[in-house]
Amino acid sequence: MAETDTRTLQTVGATLHYDVRPGTGPDPRPLLLIGSPMDATGFTTLASHFGDRTVVTYDPRGAGRSERTDGAPENLPEEHADDLARLIEVLDAGPVDVFASSGGAVNALALVAARPDLVHTLVAHEPPSAPVLPDHEAALALCADIHSTYLREGLGMAMAKFIALVSRTGPIPATWAEEPAPSPAAFGLPTEDDGTRDDPLLGQNMRACTSYVPDFAALRAASTRIVIAAGKESEGTFCARTAAGVAEGIGTPLAVYPSNHGGFLGGEYGQHGAPAEFAEALRASLADA
Structure with a gap:
């Protein structure tokens, strides 16, 4: 090339x-x-x-x-x-x-x-x-939660939720918020918040893209x-x-x-x-x- x-x-x-x-x-x-x-x-x-x-x-x-x-x-x-x-x-x-x-x-x-x-x-x-899904309300709420988790707790916790979202199969239940939050350590992610909030996925594009x-x-x-x-x-x-x-x-x-x-x-x-x-x-x- x-x-x-x-x-x-x-x-x-x-x-x-x-x-x-x-x-x-x-x-x-x-x-x-x-x-x-x-x-x-x-x-x-x-x-x-x-x-x-x-x-x-x-x-x-x-x-x-x-x-x-x-x-x-x-x-x-x-x-x-x-x-x-x-x-x-x-x-x-x-x-x-x-x-x-x-x-x-x-x-x-x-x-x-x-x-x-x-x-x-x-x-x-x-x-x-997400709006094209029958379960779009639950999907959009979960995506918004990932964004707010990032702003509140940093990359590790939010990215763990994101990985759990994109790897799960089938519709997202309306009761998703009652599920235990995935552990960042389970995905090799940092468990401590380093204070940065400039991630292009979780901070800048997560909500607008999926909605x-x-x-x-x-x-x-x-x-x-x-x-x-x-x-x-x-x-x-x-x-x-x-x-x-x-x-x-x-x-x-x-x-x-x-x-x-x-x-x-x-x-x-x-x-x-x-x-x-x-x-x-x-x-x-x-x-x-």
């Missing part, structure tokens, strides 16, 4: 850092790989499987190298969508293909709803949009081809269930991808999915356009 060109972009309330990896193949359409709050480093392995495409990755506002300049404590999907629109426009390469993971998938849905002209094909992998209501009318009318995907091993978990709900709302079948929520990872953050198989599935989705 050609040498990465790192660039910056000033948007409303943020300075974004993004990376462009020129491709060696004939396809002129850039492929954006985006997450949230995961930054560009999480896509290192997946990008290596697309050396024939120009691949663009970025750090969302408030994460990695991209700083918020407006001092706001939380990020909205619409803000991320506006950042992405400005990034695509500055590439000046026409509509792009987008693979979006987790919170990035929520932000990409907001982008396509507002600016379908900028995206040729979107593959949205496990968007955690985002997709504009299904706009998405169904969009010129963009939309694929909603979930990992085979994710079946029954929170993000797979929300992905199925989003697919149903758009009126498209749910695509089943290899592995799990982080199936494209090849050792980033110490996690290993099935990146070669995942990249093959993604390439097939893009080729179907």
Whole structure:
């Protein structure tokens, strides 16, 4: 793969850092790989499987190298969508293909709803949009509790609750608050509060991301081809269930991808999915356009 060109972009309330990896193949359409709050480093392995495409990755506002300049404590999907629109426009390469993971998938849905002209094909992998669930009231209350736990008690306690949320299968019961709080030590997390409150997941994106209501009318009318995907091993978990709900709302079948929520990872953050198989599935989705 050609040498990465790192660039910056000033948007409303943020300075974004993004990376462009020129491709060696004939396809002129850039492929954006985006997450949230995961930054560009999480896509290192997946990008290596697309050396024939120009691949663009970025750090969302408030994460990695991209700083918020407006001092706001939380990020909205619409803000991320506006950042992405400005990034695509500055590439000046026409509509792009987008693979979006987790919170990035929520932000990409907001982008396509507002600016379908900028995206040729979107593959949205496990968007955690809780309002599409039958048990959405319990799910949203739990997500809000994770955020408030972070503000009150710090990263360890809140992250333990977050891991418990995304790993549990089936609906979230209305009695979830009566369940014993998971122990941070059980997940190798710190048990002491270090006083910091700048975590991009628990502090900045947790509530707005999970409470985002997709504009299904706009998405169904969009010129963009939309694929909603979930990992085979994710079946029954929170993000797979929300992905199925989003697919149903758009009126498209749910695509089943290899592995799990982080199936494209090849050792980033110490996690290993099935990146070669995942990249093959993604390439097939893009080729179907």
